[in-house]
Amino acid sequence: MALSADWSQAKPFTPSDTPALVWFGGIATAALVVLVATSVWRRQPRLSYEVWQVLHAVLAVVAVVAALAHVLLVDYYVDSVWKQVLWAIMAAAFLWLLVWVRVLRPLRIRRRPWTVDRVTPDSDSTTVLTLSPTGHDGLRFEPGQFAWITVGRSPFSVTSHPFSFCSSAESNGSVEVAIKAAGDFTSSVANVEPGTEVYVDGPHGVFSIDQYEGAGFCLIAGGWGSRPP
DSSP: OOOOSOHHHHTTOSTTTSOHHHHHHHHHHHHHHHHHHHHHTSTTTTOOHHHHHHHHHHHHHHHHHHHHHHHHHSGGGGOSHHHHHHHHHHHHHHHHHHHIIIIIHHHHHHTSEEEEEEEEEETTTEEEEEEEESSSOOOOOOTTOEEEEEESSOTTSSOOEEEEBOSOOOTTSOEEEEEEOOSTTGGGGGGOOTTOEEEEEEEEOOOOGGGSTTOOOOOOOOSGGGSOO
16 A cells, blocks of 8 residues: 655645645554554453454454555546446445455344353363254355354354354253363353253364265364364
8 A cells, every 4th residue: 555645735634734645645654554463463462252352343444445545535546437347346345355354244143043052061171062053044054164153142243253063963952062161251161051042053064074975185183173973
């Protein structure tokens, strides 16, 4: 990203002396720099995962919106119809993605709740949650797939966590996920009470040998998702 302005205009950088296009360019650049810095060095300021995720989302929106305003204010960036159409499509796609992730997908997930059936301590600071579908047939998944899990919160909450399935789908639709204590959320999983409402967004991923018959494989296994049932 680059600022498109004469340095004499940008140097004062005060509302009275600096054009709006420079302000928007500066805001977009600053948001992008902070976004990258807080992603690479998240642990130094000790940002929790939840705070980082909210900050990341806000900074991304600010960077895109400010960059779009900067481009529109610099006329020669979009001085032809095809460029205007392209930028309109990209802006609409970004808006649609935001609406889908934060509104439409949570609405769909909310109609298919799950319940914590069992909480089973396992070895090496790991807890196995057995999840049962509530009012629906559950889901089918391939070996190697995972889901985003929201425990005891609304599906509209900012934070969910990805975990691989560590069991086959049972006849009653229940599934199991094994979670090792390694952070704020995972360390609290052992205290989850049976009956807690859970939302499951999945399955996701294509890491399954069933989809690549006849191919050769070199597997480096790690994590509980590769554990045999």
